[in-house]
Amino acid sequence: MGKINKAISFLKGRRFDKESNIIYKLPYGKIPKANHAGAEGEIKEAIDFGHEEVKKILVKFISHHKERQVPRLEELKRYYMAENNIKYREPKRDPYRADNRIASDFAKFITVFNRGVVIGNPIKYAGDDLVLEELDEFNLRVNEHHHNQLMCNDCFMYGRAYEQTYRNEYAEEWIAKLDVMETFVVYDESIGQGSLFAVHYYDLEYLNKTYTNVEVYTNDGRTLLYECEGSDFEHMQLKNETLESQGNYFDAVTITEWRNNEERTSDFEAVLDIIDAYDLSQSELANFQQDSTDAYLVIEGNPATMQKKDGKPGTGTLKEMREARMLILGDPTVSPDGKVGPAPKAYYLIKEYDSTGAEAYKKRLVADILRFTFLIDFTDENLGGNNTGIGMRFKGWGNDNMRKTKERLIEKAIKRRIRLLGYSWSLSKGMEHDKLYQDINDITIQFTPNIPQNDTEIMTIVQGLDAVVSNKTVYAMAAKLTGVSPDEEGKRIKEERKDLFSGNGYVFKKQTGEVIDDEVVENG
Secondary structure, three states, X not given: OOOOOOOOOOOOOOOOOOOOOOOEEEOHHHOOEEEEEOOOOOEEEEEOOOOHHHHHHHHHHHHHHHHHHHHHHHHHHHHHOOOOHHHHOOOOOOOOOOOOOOOOOHHHHHHHHHHHHHHOOOOXXXXXXXXXXXXXXXXXXXXXXXXXHHHHHHHHHHOEEEEEEEEOOOOOEEEEEEOHHHEEEEEEOOOOOOEEEEEEEEEEEEOOEEEEEEEEEEOOOOEEEEEEEOOOHHHOEEEEEEOHHHOOOOOOOOEEEEEOOOOOOOOOHHHHHHHHHHHHHHHHHHXXXXXXXXXEXXXXXXXXXXXXXXXXXXXXXXXXXXXXXXXXXXXXXXXXXXXXXXOOEEEEEOOOOOHHHHHHHHHHHHHHHHXXXXXXXXXXXXXXXXXXXXXXXXXXXXXXXXXXXXXXXXXXXXXXXXXXXXXXXXXXXXXXXXXXXXXHHOOEEEOOOOOOOOHHHHHHHHHHHOOOOOHHHHHHHHHHHHOOOHHHHHHHHHHXXXXXXXXXXXXXXXXXXXXXXXXXXXXX
């Protein structure tokens, strides 16, 4: 996260560069190309990254990303870490007044809450048994559920996240999360936005020198590594080129971009100004409290208090009073013509604080933050009370709609991950590619929202559905309570019935459900 060396313009002006979140695209037909060997030895036409024109394109994208996109990402990360702009606003002109800077943690709260709702429960897959067997083995090996949580955290925080699929030194498929501030993907101009190549650049230090490695992942399975000193991308040199046949088993851009929404915006990006306003309100309240404690003492009507014993002005008497924790005021002054002046009095010079109005203002800001991020209003006193199910659904309707949008985009990214894995499996395990590709497309991905539920209400619904819909539908509804999948529940019930009818002590009469002893049945 970059250091802030100057004061930030607070609550005014444009927050981010207008190109801070653009999607990089290139017209594929105009890019110089050359013939290269593919994963299975075939010759195919692909982007010629040895061409000087292509190198200039690379340098242009890397420089643009570093200079115009990374600052936005850094600011979003600052807010996630509660390093809000209130920390960097211009200092107050009066050095004797309090200048507290209190930052709230709304950004992390919003991100973590949405992550927990969407991906708090593991994703479930359904489809071809052979593909699921391979997928289950892979997911267990890479701890897929934890990885998905990391990806969603970046995705919801930055508006995008990047995942690399690769084979490790043991020839095992693996996945890793890449730093958003060091990674981007360039797409073609088609409606489907096919990936042309991805770039991952990062700094390394060696013997007091900083080097930048630039990794380029192409859409024909090659991995190119460039290196330069510092950020001198103009003079970066190609160090090596890894072909598909030498270890990359994916024959595609192996970096997948996860998107939070079509605009690639953060979950809290739209409310950054409101968060700033809340921080300002909290900070000014703390300033008021501190200034009230250190307020000026006004002594009115008795100037003799400020006089020394010789009658000259001084502060010695006030110092003695402060040390004694006592304030002694003289009698009212009398003018030469006998008029008596006002009685001396002392008081602190403080502002009046509208506590009711200030609290109402802060509550409105909090409510706006929650409303505009589609979160349930946790300040609602009725939340968690004896509400009807439909009433609670209305409260969470906005968040539910947003969650479904997130799920669709996450599903798209995970499907691409599985297709990459499928290509690797077809090469390493001899699985027929076309059938495998179709089976992967047929896989269904099921999300289970991690939200509070009314168990009693679900149980009532399950009981009411019995003998009305199929058993599998009832099992699916009951799974919300038991956590057991419909297929597994069906197997368990069949096993129980098999045991019951196989002479383990009891037999059920199908018509009445009456339980009778085996011996009675045997004796007729």
